[in-house]
Amino acid sequence: MKSNKKVKLPVGISDFKDVIENNYYYFDKTKFIENILEDGSKVKLFTRPRRFGKTLNISMLKYFFNVKNKDENKKLFENLEISKSEYFKKQGNYPVISISFRNYDEENWDDGLKTIKGILKRVYSEYKFLTEKMDDIEIEEFNSVRRGLDSVEWEASLINLSKYLYEYYGKKVVVLIDEYDQPIIDSYVKGYYDKAISFFKSFYGLVLKDNEYLEMGVMTGILRVAKENIFSGLNNIKVHSILNKRFTEYFGVLENEVEKALKDFGLEYNLKDVQKWYNGYLFGNTQVYNPWSIINFLDEKRLGSYWVNTSGNSLIQLYLQKLKEDIFDEFSKLLNKEKIFEVINESMTFGNLEVDFEKNIWNLFFHSGYLTLAEEYDENEEETYLKIPNEEILRMFSKMFIEVYFGNxxxxxxxxxxxxxxxxxxxxxxxxxxxxxxxxxxxxxxxxxxxxxxxxxxxxxxxxxxxxxxxxxxxxxxxxxxxxxxxxxxxxxxxxxxxxxxxxxxxxxxxxxxxxxxxxxxxxxxxxxxxxxxxxxxxxxxxxxxxxxxxxxxxxxxxxxxxxxxx
Structure with a gap:
């Protein structure tokens, strides 16, 4: 971990290059790269709550693997954990396609498709030099995407780009997709889910399933809710959720990392209060802190509700309103700092939510980071105990309780x-x-x-x-x-x-x-x-x-x- 009492804190900064080059405080998660390469699955999906370091990790992978500017990027990893690994030789070995949907927020599918087109146009513009080795037809197809023409087969844009990159570099492509499910969740809340699903089923399926140009795919998201529709037939995907014991240390901040950060910023006397406010998450069998809240606490030097005041609660609020008559007892127990005994699994889908609201609302709370395991998860048991993880979430729950049952x-x-x-x-x-x-x-x-x-x-x-x-x-x-x-x-x-x-x-x-x-x-x-x-x-x-x-x-x-x- 790079540390210095005078370093800046990366509040709201999720670009790895920006963090390293500008000497922002960084919790070293680069060993994640080694673990990624040791994992045998072709496509990996990491589901974690928002603001738990997913975007920064995707950015880190982009700068590590990308053959473009590989010598410049190599300097970013000097003195970090991955530089000591035998896998450091993999640095700069692949062309990389990296896209993010984390800021997607549209009221209808027409506007949603415009946003998606804009993201893809920008990705294509990064690689306009690829036309040097294309024939006239390919150049026309490539530039049609950059111009945003209606004639473009947008669902095939990523698989086509992976083909262009392979033909240019002679190397297979690493595809990185951050917050893959944000457009799906947003479309569900706002009523155009079927149109979004129809698009993304082809969009993700083409680039991740049977793509001969694909070296590896890494995706992040909050939920696995769309699996039955989007990833149908995609047998090469491995899901790593908060129930799994692998990769847990790379999303969130560990106890020893928090202790060191508090010491580096002269706040070690606050450890017990910080534990009470921001600890409590159990991912697999590992206790982790919310990194967004820790960074903001170090910056503000006061305890406060940082994570819960960020955006992203729309799906939670939708189901609370639907279920407020049915979940009052459980809601009250959580406010009382008691545990509730509920069914938790990795396979929750929107279909599950529609069939059994009451049972799956707690699954939704859990995977979104509002509840955590009260004890280590036994995968042989369907039900487990859940609790509110910390003071920050407890305050959110009390406010939510008032809003749901009594309005503002x-x-x-x-x-x-x-x-x-x-x-x-x-x-x-x-x-x-x-x-x-x-x-x-x-x-x-x-x-x-x-x-x-x-x-x-x-x-x-x-x-x-x-x-x-x-x-x-x-x-x-x-x-x-x-x-x-x-x-x-x-x-x-x-x-x-x-x-x-x-x-x-x-x-x-x-x-x-x-x-x-x-x-x-x-x-x-x-x-x-x-x-x-x-x-x-x-x-x-x-x-x-x-x-x-x-x-x-x-x-x-x-x-x-x-x-x-x-x-």
């Missing part, structure tokens, strides 16, 4: 401010607004119970995690409390807060609204009594918190009461 309400910030300031009347008023403005949520069958209210309150108070350690269903004293907020800085004289929730079953036909609220007030008293009898306050006292706000909240539909005591 401006009342949430007012509610959390009222809670941290101990203003119970204001808290009650803002909670009342939230419940009244979201009538539809109470029509969801089976959701009308304590866990729903627990999820609601947890989702709301997770907004306070900068100031409090927020925990749910934790052990304290003689039992388990519902919600607890422990001030992170006790010197600022903030109260510790314990909240006990009750969901009340009432025959509303027989009781007046006044009687319903009497029952709710009684349940609030029971909740406060439970806090005292179970000695939940002990966990705050042991942490040196002198002032504690105890809150009991009882719900019935949109009706509720709140009672509190200070100690």
């Amino acid at each position: 309400s401006n009342n949430f910030s007012k509610l959390t401010n009222a809670l941290k300031n101990g203003n119970i009347e204001k808290l009650k008023a803002e909670l009342n607004k939230i419940l009244l403005e979201n009538v539809g949520i109470f029509d969801i069958s089976g959701i009308y119970k304590e866990q729903f209210y627990h999820g609601l309150m947890l989702g709301l108070i997770l907004k306070l995690r900068n100031e409090y350690e927020v925990s749910s269903n934790g052990f304290a004293g003689k039992g388990r409390y519902d919600l607890l907020l422990k001030p992170k800085n006790i010197l600022k004289q903030k109260e510790g807060i314990i909240i006990e929730l009750k969901a009340v079953n009432i025959d509303s036909v027989k009781l007046s609204l006044e009687k319903i609220h009497e029952k709710l007030e009684n349940e609030c008293e029971i909740a406060l009594k439970q806090i005292d009898e179970k000695e939940y306050i002990s966990v705050l006292r042991n942490a040196g918190i002198d002032e504690v706000l105890k809150i009991g909240i009882a719900f019935f539909g949109k009706e509720f009461e709140i009672k509190f005591k200070r100690e």
Whole structure:
């Protein structure tokens, strides 16, 4: 690894040459090249979440293998791991075709095809010197692509280019395709999936299947969702997903790499916080950190939600809206830092999603990096335990929970401010607004119970995690409390807060609204009594918190009461 306390950080930079020549901080992943060459498969597909180093690795492979500018490119790898390998002799040995769809984002297929044509035109323009060895017909075909003519058989453009390169250099071609599935996912979300699939089935199939000019193909993507349509009959492909134990160290940042980076930038004292925020991913049997978040933390020198604020959540949001009635229990468990037991595999397709939304939503979350394995994966078992990997994703989940079930309400910030300031009347008023403005949520069958209210309150108070350690269903004293907020800085004289929730079953036909609220007030008293009898306050006292706000909240539909005591 190149390291220097004064080096720049490659925030948003994914071109390998740019990183090396401009002395950006680099986690040395060049041994990936050796592993690629040792792998016997003709075509390799690496599926990883976005922002986990796929594009930088594809760029690295391009500069390593490309016969074009090979002497200049060789200098990029001096003193890096691959330079010590016997496979370094493979440097500069092949013509390379490298394309990326990572920025594809189009509303319809007409615009999508224009974007694809633009990408291919630029690739052809890199190799305009190939016409030196072409006949007139080939020159005309080549320049038709560069001009973007409608007469071009665009599906065959990559296999044709591989033929031109082979005939020019006398060497077989390495084909690199970054984020192969982005146009597929985008088309699915926006409603033109069939047209995109029809194109890409031929486009990928021609260049990767039975291509006599192909030395090796390497593809990256987030999901393997399109396998049944795009790669039909492509028997020479090997998929390396986050469930596999091979290649795991090359996508993401390892523990020892993070420790060294923190030391290089004088931030080693932050290791525990960095672990809590950005670690937790289990790829195969290897623990990895999110590299995008690590680089941004080193640059900003503060903990924050960096990865989840980047683009790419459209498919997740689509299915959350479709399934919000069915996955509430699991969603609530994840917010509570609990594990869920779900079916996970590598063969998820869009067809699977359409047939069984509820089962495959968790597969989608997992492969997209929003959930991770809670224990090492047993490939002989269909089901496994999943969890939220770290603090960064937990905060995203809490925000997503509110958006999915309650929309974008401006009342949430007012509610959390009222809670941290101990203003119970204001808290009650803002909670009342939230419940009244979201009538539809109470029509969801089976959701009308304590866990729903627990999820609601947890989702709301997770907004306070900068100031409090927020925990749910934790052990304290003689039992388990519902919600607890422990001030992170006790010197600022903030109260510790314990909240006990009750969901009340009432025959509303027989009781007046006044009687319903009497029952709710009684349940609030029971909740406060439970806090005292179970000695939940002990966990705050042991942490040196002198002032504690105890809150009991009882719900019935949109009706509720709140009672509190200070100690």
